[in-house]
Amino acid sequence: MDMIKIIYQSLEKVMDPEIPVLNILEMGMITDVQQDEKGIHIKMIPTFSACPAISLIKQQISDTVSKDLQLPVEVTVDTAIQWNSNRLTETAKEKLRGFGIAPPPVHHGEIDAEMLIHVTCPYCGSENTFMRSPFGTTLCRAMHFCRQCGMMFEQFKPLT
Amino acid sequence: MEHLIKELVTKMADDALILGHRNSEWTGLGPVMEEDIAFSSMAQDKIGHAWALYRILQEMPGGQDPDQFAFLRPESEYKCCHLSEMPIGTYEFSLMRHFLFDHAETVRYNSLLESSFVPLQQLAKKVKGELKYHTLHAAAWILQLGKGGTESHGKMQAALDNCFPLACGIFEPGPDDVQLSDIYPGERALYEQWLDNINPILTKAALKLPENVTPAYGGRYGQHTPHLHSLLKEMGEVFRQDSAAAW
Numbered sequence: 401m402d403m404i405k406i407i408y409q410s411l412e413k414v415m416d417p418e419i420p421v422l423n424i425l426e427m428g429m430i431t432d433v434q435q436d437e438k439g440i441h442i443k444m445i446p447t448f449s450a451c452p453a454i455s456l457i458k459q460q461i462s463d464t465v466s467k468d469l470q471l472p473v474e475v476t477v478d479t480a481i482q483w484n485s486n487r488l489t490e491t492a493k494e495k496l497r498g499f500g501i502a503p504p505p506v507h508h509g510e511i512d513a514e515m516l517i518h519v520t521c522p523y524c525g526s527e528n529t530f531m532r533s534p535f536g537t538t539l540c541r542a543m544h545f546c547r548q549c550g551m552m553f554e555q556f557k558p559l560t
Numbered sequence: 561m562e563h564l565i566k567e568l569v570t571k572m573a574d575d576a577l578i579l580g581h582r583n584s585e586w587t588g589l590g591p592v593m594e595e596d597i598a599f600s601s602m603a604q605d606k607i608g609h610a611w612a613l614y615r616i617l618q619e620m621p622g623g624q625d626p627d628q629f630a631f632l633r634p635e636s637e638y639k640c641c642h643l644s645e646m647p648i649g650t651y652e653f654s655l656m657r658h659f660l661f662d663h664a665e666t667v668r669y670n671s672l673l674e675s676s677f678v679p680l681q682q683l684a685k686k687v688k689g690e691l692k693y694h695t696l697h698a699a700a701w702i703l704q705l706g707k708g709g710t711e712s713h714g715k716m717q718a719a720l721d722n723c724f725p726l727a728c729g730i731f732e733p734g735p736d737d738v739q740l741s742d743i744y745p746g747e748r749a750l751y752e753q754w755l756d757n758i759n760p761i762l763t764k765a766a767l768k769l770p771e772n773v774t775p776a777y778g779g780r781y782g783q784h785t786p787h788l789h790s791l792l793k794e795m796g797e798v799f800r801q802d803s804a805a806a807w
Contacts, residue, residue: 449686450608479679482686511692533594534693535601542693543594560689 407433407440410468414460417453418538419556421495424457428487431478439472440465445483447559448539485559496556497522501541504558511558519555521546529553564740565677566617567639571780572668573613574640575730577630578788579661580606581795585648595651598697602658605690612686616679631796632803635789636782643726643776645788652705656719659698660727660758666691667753668744676742699761706765713766720762721770728775 411430416422424430424444432443442461446454458475466473485504488496493503502522505515516531526548534557536543541554583603590596614626643661648654669691672684705712731751738746755769762769778784 448605448608448690449612449683450604450606452604479682482682482689484689511689513696516696533598534697535594535598537597539601539604539690543597557693560692 403435404433407435407442407465407469410465411442411461413468414457414464417456417460418540419496419499419501421499422492424461426489426492426495428483428489428492429457431481435471439474440469442473442475443478443481444475445478445481447483450539483559485556488556500553502544502553502555504556507558507560509560511560515558516542516555519544521549521551522553523551524549531555561739562620564734564736565743566620567734568740568743569613569617569680571639571641573610573617573630574638575644575661576606576610576613578638578640578791579644579657580604580610581791582644582646582648582654583658586654591651599654599658602694602697605694609687609690612683616683619679627799628803631799635784635792638784638788638792639780639782640784640788641726641729641732641776641779642785643723643729645779645785645791646726647787650715650719652715652719653722655698655701655705656716656723657727658694659702659761660723661730662691662694662698663758664727664730664750664754666695667750667757671745671750671753675744680743702761702767703765706762706767716765717767720767724770725773726776728773729777729779732775732777732780734780 408425411425411433412423414424416424416427427447429444429447430442431445432441434441442465444458444461454477461475462473486506488503496503500522502519507515516534518527519529519531520527521529521544524546526546528547529544530547532543532545532552534542536554540556540559542557544553544555545551546553580603583599583606586596586599587603588596590599610630611626614629617623617629618626643657646653646657666688669684669688672680673688675681675684702716706716707713728751731747731754733747740746744750759769
């Protein structure tokens with residue numbers, strides 16, 4: 401099988417430490433994978449620039465891929481590409497919902513207040529919800545409340 | 561030219577670091593839990609932005625380790641504005657500072673989307689999206705409290721009167737700003753754009769900008785309020801125990 405494909409299969413095993421149901425490919429965090437005589441070179445991007453998990457994720461990528469492929473692995477942060485929430489795959493959004501986190505809507509380059517107000521409750525599916533705070537337990541989440549089922553829930557924030 | 565870019569990046573980084581530290585002082589003290597979390601999250605964002613800017617400086621010739629640079633400089637080498645140095649004070653003061661500062665940041669980073677200095681231009685794309693949540697948060701509270709009754713309105717107006725001259729100090733011009741015209745549009749242009757952006761929100765909140773203010777200048781030249789001294793002492797206390805320790 402194609403080497404790059406095998407590396408991607410290995411990357412599927414690296415989960416996001418803050419959302420353990422999603423791997424880093426589903427999160428849209430990998431921007432480039434190369435292999436040459438020196439080893440494997442992987443470029444990744446964090447969701448938020450102050451994400452405290454960056455060094456942990458880099459380490460997990462390096463450990464997992466070097467163990468699977470028995471080659472030296474270099475992981476760098478790609479500064480040319482910025483993460484935005486449209487990079488989350490459809491599978492990722494479905495898994496988020498299952499985990500109790502409302503996925504971000506697809507945006508077109510701008511976030512407006514409307515996108516944050518009408519968030520579907522991941523528990524009961526109601527749209528009768530309101531935002532309690534644009535900040536939450538992690539930088540990538542906001543807090544909402546569902547009037548229908550009376551549950552607090554989190555939303556993965558849309559980010560441009 | 562390079563030293564001018566370094567000065568620009570340093571003042572932006574120092575503003576973010578110092579205000580980030582101030583925001584973190586609300587952790588555990590916010591008036592409601594959501595606000596405690598909001599100020600703590602914004603603190604984390606700001607320190608992340610500071611770190612990214614110190615990293616840019618590190619990559620330039622003569623660059624230093626970001627932690628050493630952030631914590632071990634003498635006070636006069638910090639280039640933060642006086643607004644960022646002030647103690648958290650009352651909640652309305654911190655809220656108004658956050659509103660004025662994050663709108664200023666938004667204007668600055670929007671302008672840097674066109675910068676010819678690639679590291680800043682790339683960072684601007686990232687920071688701009690994150691700042692959107694800061695300005696949304698600030699505007700929601702400014703509107704709610706500005707229109708929230710006599711006492712509430714009075715407190716917000718007093719906070720604005722107090723913060724505005726300090727906030728004007730964000731835009732303290734440098735002597736050679738004109739040479740940076742490819743990098744960013746300069747402090748004067750940012751200041752005008754900032755006023756255009758904050759005015760409609762303040763008007764909606766029934767708040768009036770004070771007239772004939774004297775901007776709190778000096779920070780960009782290393783002249784600070786006494787508050788920075790105690791902040792730096794506290795912020796670097798652990799780091800200075802062993803500045804070469806690995807964490």
